[in-house]
Amino acid sequence: MAEPLELVCPAGAPAALRAAVDAGADVVYVGFRDQTNARNFPGLNFSRSELRDGLAYAHDRGTRVYVAINTLPEAGNPDPWHRAVDDAAALGCDALILADIGLLDYAASHHAGLRRHLSVQASASNVESIRFYQEAFGVQRVVLPRVLTVAEIAELNAQITVETEVFAFGGLCVMAEGRCALSSYATGQSPNVQGVCSPASHVRYERRGDEMVSHLGDYTINVFADGEPAGYPTLCKGRFVAAGRASYIFEEPTSLNVIDSIPDLMAAGVKALKIEGRQRGRAYVSQVVSAFRKAVDAAARGEPAPACDLGSVTEGQRNTTGAYAKDWR
Amino acid sequence: MATHATKLTLGPILFHWPAERKRDFYARIADEAPIDTVYLGEVVCSKRAPFFDSWLPEVAAKLERAGKKVVFSTLALVMSEREIEAVRAMAEDSGFLVEANDISAVRLFAGRPHVIGPFVNVYNEGTLRYLARNGATRVVLSNELPAHSLAALAEAAGNVELEVQAFGRLPLALSARCYHARSRGLHKDSCQYVCADDLGGMPLKTLDEKPFFAVNGIQTLSYTVCNLVQELGALRDMTIGYVRLWPQAVDMVAVADVFRSVLDGKTEAREGEAILSRHVDFAPFSNGYFHGREGAAYAQ
Numbered sequence: 001m002a003e004p005l006e007l008v009c010p011a012g013a014p015a016a017l018r019a020a021v022d023a024g025a026d027v028v029y030v031g032f033r034d035q036t037n038a039r040n041f042p043g044l045n046f047s048r049s050e051l052r053d054g055l056a057y058a059h060d061r062g063t064r065v066y067v068a069i070n071t072l073p074e075a076g077n078p079d080p081w082h083r084a085v086d087d088a089a090a091l092g093c094d095a096l097i098l099a100d101i102g103l104l105d106y107a108a109s110h111h112a113g114l115r116r117h118l119s120v121q122a123s124a125s126n127v128e129s130i131r132f133y134q135e136a137f138g139v140q141r142v143v144l145p146r147v148l149t150v151a152e153i154a155e156l157n158a159q160i161t162v163e164t165e166v167f168a169f170g171g172l173c174v175m176a177e178g179r180c181a182l183s184s185y186a187t188g189q190s191p192n193v194q195g196v197c198s199p200a201s202h203v204r205y206e207r208r209g210d211e212m213v214s215h216l217g218d219y220t221i222n223v224f225a226d227g228e229p230a231g232y233p234t235l236c237k238g239r240f241v242a243a244g245r246a247s248y249i250f251e252e253p254t255s256l257n258v259i260d261s262i263p264d265l266m267a268a269g270v271k272a273l274k275i276e277g278r279q280r281g282r283a284y285v286s287q288v289v290s291a292f293r294k295a296v297d298a299a300a301r302g303e304p305a306p307a308c309d310l311g312s313v314t315e316g317q318r319n320t321t322g323a324y325a326k327d328w329r
Numbered sequence: 330m331a332t333h334a335t336k337l338t339l340g341p342i343l344f345h346w347p348a349e350r351k352r353d354f355y356a357r358i359a360d361e362a363p364i365d366t367v368y369l370g371e372v373v374c375s376k377r378a379p380f381f382d383s384w385l386p387e388v389a390a391k392l393e394r395a396g397k398k399v400v401f402s403t404l405a406l407v408m409s410e411r412e413i414e415a416v417r418a419m420a421e422d423s424g425f426l427v428e429a430n431d432i433s434a435v436r437l438f439a440g441r442p443h444v445i446g447p448f449v450n451v452y453n454e455g456t457l458r459y460l461a462r463n464g465a466t467r468v469v470l471s472n473e474l475p476a477h478s479l480a481a482l483a484e485a486a487g488n489v490e491l492e493v494q495a496f497g498r499l500p501l502a503l504s505a506r507c508y509h510a511r512s513r514g515l516h517k518d519s520c521q522y523v524c525a526d527d528l529g530g531m532p533l534k535t536l537d538e539k540p541f542f543a544v545n546g547i548q549t550l551s552y553t554v555c556n557l558v559q560e561l562g563a564l565r566d567m568t569i570g571y572v573r574l575w576p577q578a579v580d581m582v583a584v585a586d587v588f589r590s591v592l593d594g595k596t597e598a599r600e601g602e603a604i605l606s607r608h609v610d611f612a613p614f615s616n617g618y619f620h621g622r623e624g625a626a627y628a629q
Contacts (some may be wrong), residue, residue: 050523057468058504065485072450072452072456073452073453073454073455074452074453074478075452075453075454075474075476075477075479075481075482076454076476076478076480076481078453078454078455096597098450100450100453100455100456101420101450101451101455101456101460102453102454102455102456102457102458102459103455103458105455105456105459106455122432122434123432125406125407125408125431126407126408126412126413126431126433127413128407128413128416128432128433128434128436129407129431129432129433129435129436131436132432132433132435132436133432135436136459136463146505147406147505149504150409152408152409154408170610173558174504174506175502175503175504175549176406176502176503176505179405179448179450179502179503180498180501180502180503181471181472181501181502181624182501182502182542182549184473184618184623185499185501185542185551185623185624185625186541186623186624186625186626187623187625188617188621188622190473192450192452192471192473193452193473217536217623218539218607218625219541220535220536220537220539221535222536223536239536240533240534240535240536240541241533241534241535241536241538241544242531242532242533242534242544242557243510243512243531246536247512249508249511249512249533249544250504250506250508250549251506266439273565307501315427315612321483323505323506326518328505328506329505329506329507329516329517
């Protein structure tokens with residue numbers, strides 16, 4: 001039997017952490033309740049004491065916990081980020097997920113013994129970039145940006161000595177992560193700085209006759225016919241007009257799902273699968289983690305993924321394998 | 330005096346202009362524009378590079394003869410082995426200063442003087458200091474940063490020169506996917522170079538016909554044209570030494586003249602803004618990021 005891929009699962013709250021552990025997560029990843037992580041949504045994430053309790057719950061059951069500190073520290077105000085690194089280390093987390101060069105430098109010099117993973121927000125998409133982070137900061141794992149095909153991931157893994165982790169399920173950035181300012185252009189808030197994309201504070205729904213219109217800031221993101229479910233106006237999943245034609249020019253409202261490609265990702269040398277969704281609830285976490293636990297274990301035994309229905313938890317009830325297939329480009 | 334004045338730079342051409350248009354553009358910049366430094370090279374899409382690569386030596390030589398400093402810029406999103414090889418080749422050819430627009434180039438340019446381009450995230454002093462130790466002599470700052478962050482970085486910069494993007498449609502995002510091709514029902518591999526149809530990017534509007542972005546192949550730009558002509562005094566006071574103009578399909582010599590004249594105190598900023606608005610008739614201005622607001626905003 002091959003070694004199963006490590007299953008890295010999201011938790012935006014203590015209940016979700018327990019759900020992920022109970023459903024068979026190898027690792028749960030979390031963030032602090034502030035702008036130091038890229039899911040800085042109202043009511044989400046962990047206080048220091050919640051993280052202490054979460055770590056105890058997870059470690060008692062053999063599950064590891066990674067802490068994402070993956071926004072870019074503000075100039076003139078590094079303390080919240082430094083404190084987040086120091087506290088995550090003091091509380092005994094198993095790895096830090098970092099994106100900023102200055103913060104990687106800080107973590108490497110102040111907490112040399114604590115594993116450092118490179119966040120997807122660093123957008124390291126090639127062998128030289130990965131070597132840079134490995135040589136400069138001792139990064140032991142890279143979360144690959146969602147721009148590479150499975151074939152490219154295999155080529156990359158053949159040339160590097162760090163572990164790679166790839167996104168397996170959930171919301172899908174169509175832009176190179178950490179290099180996208182669409183949200184701040186419309187709202188003043190971005191993943192890099194405030195840790196939010198298309199923030200709820202700027203979302204507005206408006207009924208216009210038979211239609212429902214979704215807005216982000218001053219911009220219309222989509223118009224839905226009566227009865228059509230009005231999705232959240234994530235900027236890059238909106239409908240826009242180019243050359244006189246309206247379309248989902250960036251991406252349809254879909255979810256990434258590679259549950260049927262796990263053997264290909266194993267063959268490509270991937271070490272870990274990441275499930276997106278720290279903003280999602282306990283039910284989502286239980287359902288997705290359980291399905292992937294079974295699929296990852298089946299793949300390790302050389303068996304096909306057991307049938308499962310994740311349709312109810314996917315965005316727009318539609319799936320894509322995203323950039324992993326070349327024709328996505 | 331002149332050596333301490335804020336320097337004007339011309340960023341690489343982000344759009345897929347015909348080679349002849351690029352050559353003529355740079356010839357006029359060489360002869361007429363008060364530009365100190367010109368960045369050359371294909372930054373957006375490696376498929377476009379062969380169209381102009383063979384012209385680059387001649388263009389660079391002409392610009393240097395005209396007294397301009399020339400910097401060669403790398404691709405911003407580096408994925409394929411061929412693209413990595415192109416960055417390695419730039420690292421080995423030490424004839425010109427180079428601009429790193431991807432972390433791969435930061436590794437390959439280590440230990441020699443280089444510019445960190447705007448596609449590498451430098452948001453704080455820790456990152457700035459690390460990159461300076463790695464050999465960076467100039468850093469082009471992200472367009473998202475508000476004035477107080479620019480000031481804090483300038484304070485910490487030491488010997489590193491800082492450059493701020495002050496004119497043109499702002500680069501906002503990169504993707505593996507080509508949206509120009511997608512808008513025509515094509516894939517990136519068989520794109521037919523449809524990005525050449527739009528000299529300033531393809532306008533993207535909301536369903537209410539409100540202009541929003543401009544698509545340039547795999548890149549998404551702002552629809553608005555960033556214009557910091559009224560903020561030049563503030564940038565100078567922060568000791569930001571370099572101001573970047575992004576080439577647009579407008580009279581860039583006239584644009585450079587306005588910026589130079591305002592920097593030299595010969596034209597009032599407000600008058601400079603009025604002149605620029607006569608040259609830029611295709612989209613409104615923006616300066617929101619500088620003022621800590623949404624990037625599309627324009628505070629006058």
